[in-house]
Amino acid sequence: MKYYSPRLALSVIFLFPLIWSGWASVQGPDGLTTANYRSIVGFGEGLGTYVTNSLTLSGMTVIGTVLVATLGGYAFARFSFPGKNLLFLAALAILMVPYATILIPLYVLLDYVGLQNSLLGLSLVFVMFQLPFALYMMRNSFEAIPREIEESALVDGAGSLRVLLSVLLPAVRPGLVTVGLFAFLASWNDFFAPLILLSDGASFPLPVAVVSMTQRTFGAIDYGVLQAGVMVMAIPCLILFLVLQRYYVRGFMSGALRG
Amino acid sequence: MTVEPTTAPRPARRRAPAGWAYAAPTALIVLVLFIAPLVLVVFMSLNKWPLLGAAKLNFPANYTKIPGDPLFLDSVLFTLKYTVIITILLSAVALGLALLVQDRRRGVGFFRAAFFLPGAVGFAAAGLVFYGMLNNDFGPFGFLGVNWIGSPNMALTSTIILVLWRFAGFNMLILLTGLQAIPVEVYEAARADGANRWQIFRRITLPLLRPTIALMLILSITGSLLAFDQFFIFTNGGPDNSTVSMVMVVYRNAFFRFDLGGAAALSMVLLVVLVALNAVQMRILRGATTK
Numbered sequence: 001m002k003y004y005s006p007r008l009a010l011s012v013i014f015l016f017p018l019i020w021s022g023w024a025s026v027q028g029p030d031g032l033t034t035a036n037y038r039s040i041v042g043f044g045e046g047l048g049t050y051v052t053n054s055l056t057l058s059g060m061t062v063i064g065t066v067l068v069a070t071l072g073g074y075a076f077a078r079f080s081f082p083g084k085n086l087l088f089l090a091a092l093a094i095l096m097v098p099y100a101t102i103l104i105p106l107y108v109l110l111d112y113v114g115l116q117n118s119l120l121g122l123s124l125v126f127v128m129f130q131l132p133f134a135l136y137m138m139r140n141s142f143e144a145i146p147r148e149i150e151e152s153a154l155v156d157g158a159g160s161l162r163v164l165l166s167v168l169l170p171a172v173r174p175g176l177v178t179v180g181l182f183a184f185l186a187s188w189n190d191f192f193a194p195l196i197l198l199s200d201g202a203s204f205p206l207p208v209a210v211v212s213m214t215q216r217t218f219g220a221i222d223y224g225v226l227q228a229g230v231m232v233m234a235i236p237c238l239i240l241f242l243v244l245q246r247y248y249v250r251g252f253m254s255g256a257l258r259g
Numbered sequence: 260m261t262v263e264p265t266t267a268p269r270p271a272r273r274r275a276p277a278g279w280a281y282a283a284p285t286a287l288i289v290l291v292l293f294i295a296p297l298v299l300v301v302f303m304s305l306n307k308w309p310l311l312g313a314a315k316l317n318f319p320a321n322y323t324k325i326p327g328d329p330l331f332l333d334s335v336l337f338t339l340k341y342t343v344i345i346t347i348l349l350s351a352v353a354l355g356l357a358l359l360v361q362d363r364r365r366g367v368g369f370f371r372a373a374f375f376l377p378g379a380v381g382f383a384a385a386g387l388v389f390y391g392m393l394n395n396d397f398g399p400f401g402f403l404g405v406n407w408i409g410s411p412n413m414a415l416t417s418t419i420i421l422v423l424w425r426f427a428g429f430n431m432l433i434l435l436t437g438l439q440a441i442p443v444e445v446y447e448a449a450r451a452d453g454a455n456r457w458q459i460f461r462r463i464t465l466p467l468l469r470p471t472i473a474l475m476l477i478l479s480i481t482g483s484l485l486a487f488d489q490f491f492i493f494t495n496g497g498p499d500n501s502t503v504s505m506v507m508v509v510y511r512n513a514f515f516r517f518d519l520g521g522a523a524a525l526s527m528v529l530l531v532v533l534v535a536l537n538a539v540q541m542r543i544l545r546g547a548t549t550k
Contacts, residue, residue, distance in 0.1 A: 014427075101530045241376070
């Protein structure tokens with residue numbers, strides 16, 4: 001009991017806000033109701049639009065991050081080429097630069113190349129922000145594989161791409177899941193980058209759309225509907241985290257946060 | 260890919276063209292989306308750069324007007340105050356939580372998950388939970404009669420509670436990786452020598468945890484100096500601009516005053532401060548690691 005009671009009490013404190021939010025999202029003036037969820041479906045451009053935007057954005061970010069970091073990690077772990085160290089350091093330097101410092105010029109730059117207000121442009125920006133962590137993680141994953149495994153395949157005449165796809169990729173799968181999970185959570189939840197880079201309400205992802213409910217200049221804020229919006233955003237993350245907890249913790253263990 | 264000659268001892272590693280090909284996407288992303296914007300932000304800061312319309316060289320006006328911007332100067336002081344408070348509190352809470360759940364026992368997985376779960380939810384969602392929960396007409400704490408964002412001090416306090424709730428588990432997890440790297444034998448030896456729990460914590464845990472604590476401090480300090488979401492969503496800078504962070508001023512300059520050049524100059528200041536801070540912290544961290 002002496003062990004469990006303080007920990008249980010703290011758990012209740014930490015879980016309370018989420019539980020309250022879930023409870024508040026199904027409360028109406030006359031008790032339990034689905035009215036808040038029915039009402040959020042038609043909010044703004046429609047909940048479907050925002051969910052689709054968020055899924056598109058996160059999907060492209062996850063695929064892009066995994067692809068770039070797998071190829072890059074392979075290059076940094078197994079090849080030597082001129083400029084290798086410089087490129088790796090440049091990628092890690094992304095961690096050192098404030099978010100705002102890079103987003104202000106990106107707002108102008110994406111306009112130049114016709115990717116202003118585009119989910120593709122935004123997802124490329126997310127891939128860039130994920131790169132230090134993802135690259136570090138994948139390079140370490142490849143380095144952890146004994147070289148003998150691929151050498152026999154190479155001696156048998158397989159090219160380096162064949163070796164990557166058929167021999168190495170299965171071995172770095174846990175690293176890939178970790179990188180993909182971090183990329184999903186970051187792009188699904190990010191608020192600042194879409195706020196700056198997207199201007200059209202129809203292309204907003206969930207966080208910007210739901211927060212905009214609180215910033216309306218006229219009409220009362222419906223707090224119940226707002227909490228329904230919170231649940232729509234939070235539940236996928238909570239499920240993913242609980243299912244993939246092991247891979248999430250791996251990201252911390254890897255030392256990749258150190259950059 | 261061409262077939263490797265079987266006589267080459269370690270073929271794949273040596274070939275620079277293949278290495279470059281695999282690194283090309285990384286290089287492209289780094290060049291186009293990182294290096295190019297960095298060059299552009301320097302250039303923008305030298306120009307009068309309205310949100311719409313042509314840019315015009317006006318160096319050094321964007322920089323010289325910074326000291327005359329009271330909102331920015333206030334935001335620097337406010338952000339520093341926030342950073343100091345949150346870093347101290349967050350470290351203390353995270354360390355406490357990590358110590359509570361460091362041993363492998365029945366149910367410890369549940370406690371770890373419970374403490375961490377707020378960190379899995381996005382910061383925007385977390386901010387909106389508190390936005391509703393601390394609204395006295397709607398939330399469960401109305402009976403306390405506390406006006407959570409009514410005064411500058413209360414707004415800061417409420418934001419700090421929000422950030423502690425959202426990030427304590429995240430920092431706990433960082434510390435936990437450090438705690439678990441301490442060999443059990445070290446503790447056993449200390450116990451055999453008759454050390455009590457406080458002595459073990461003070462003389463063994465804390466010193467061996469130094470590199471991990473240093474890492475946590477770096478992440479907390481840099482993260483807090485760049486705080487935006489919590490103030491934008493939860494307090495919206497209020498009341499009376501008392502919770503406007505530095506990044507919020509950059510945002511307002513760019514998109515409310517339509518002055519991208521000024522925003523670029525401010526973000527250059529942020530960049531210089533952050534890089535300098537990172538360099539200092541990196542040295543401290545390296546010192547802590549080698550000790």
